[in-house]
Amino acid sequence: MVPSIPVSVDLVVLTVRNHALSALVWRRDNxxxxxxxxxxxxxxxxxEDLPAAxxxxxxxxxxLPGAPVHLEQLxxxxxxxxxxxQRVLSVAYLGLAPDLPASEKAHMSWQPVDSLTVMAFDxxxxxxxxxxxxxAKLEYTPLGAAFCPPEFTVADLRRVYEIVWxxxxxxxxFHRKVTKAEGFLVETGATTTRDGGRPAKLYRRGPAELLHPPMLRSLKE
Incomplete structure (x- = not known):
């Protein structure tokens, strides 16, 4: 007889919050x-299928109902x-999002990933x-913008790369690379002075699915 093995879905939801790469986790009460x-x-x-789960x-x-989270199977x-x-099979999903509010659920919390040295299970x-x-996604795809609000500056995007990497x-x-990557950024025509100094252009994410050329971590600046 073939054994029945439960299948779970676990979410690694990451965001840049308070200048740190943070994960959404919950404190176990059992x-x-x-x-x-x-x-x-x-x-x-x-x-239900896996994406629906x-x-x-x-x-x-x-x-986080309705939150703008990019989800992909990990x-x-x-x-x-x-x-x-018991024996459990887990399918993990990776979620990327801009700075999200605190979860509506008790025990849930955004924690800097560097502080999560001991966790439950695996x-x-x-x-x-x-x-x-x-x-790796930040090297080859425009998903770095998934950590940014809908309109952002190149400096905003650079801070994301610095924190994640x-x-x-x-x-x-960095400015030269991201603005020359085909289809990565689209100018909105607006500027902002929220960081002080000269007005900075605001961009939104472009239509590219892959970055040409890529933003390789191994390359020297």
């Missing part, structure tokens, strides 16, 4: 791993001892995989 931070998750229902959990468990985790209670491993996916970037070289 064993196992009582009081440890955990990712938002839940079991898939019989009448991810969006339902984002709304119901994470407390990886599947199925090693036998990942849950001490959730730190899943979170680290999500962070690395996000870092964990390194300083030369402002002039």
């Amino acid at each position: 064993p196992p791993f009582l009081r440890r931070w955990s990712l938002s998750g839940g079991f898939i229902q019989l009448d 991810a969006h339902r959990i984002l709304a119901e468990r994470a407390g 990886q599947t985790y199925g090693y036998p001892d990942r849950d001490p209670r 959730h730190r491993r899943i979170m680290q995989d999500g962070i690395e996916r996000a870092r 964990g390194r300083s970037l030369d402002p002039r070289n």
Whole structure:
């Protein structure tokens, strides 16, 4: 007889909040791993597919209904001892979003990823995989703009890259690269002085799906 293995969906939701890369986590109020931070998750229902389950959990468990979160499937985790209670297969999703409000759910909190050194189950491993996916996405795709509001400056975007990559970037070289990447940014025609100094152009995300040329972390500024 083939054993029945439950399937869960876990969300790694990342944002740039208070000048730090942060993850949406919740403090467990039941064993196992009582009081440890955990990712938002839940079991898939019989009448839904995986993307629908991810969006339902984002709304119901994470407390972010209707939030502008980019969701994509990250990886599947199925090693036998990942849950001490039973064998569970988990399909993880990565969510990227601009600075979001606090969750409507009790126990949910945005925490800097560097502070999440101990987590429940294998959730730190899943979170680290999500962070690395996000870092790689910023190299080859325009998803860095997913951390920005609808209209943003090049300096806003550069701060996102610096926070997610964990390194300083030369402002002039960064400006040159992102403005020359085909279809990455579209000028809105407006400017802002919110950062002080000279008015800065406001941009929105362009139609590109891949960056040409890419923004490689390995390249020297």
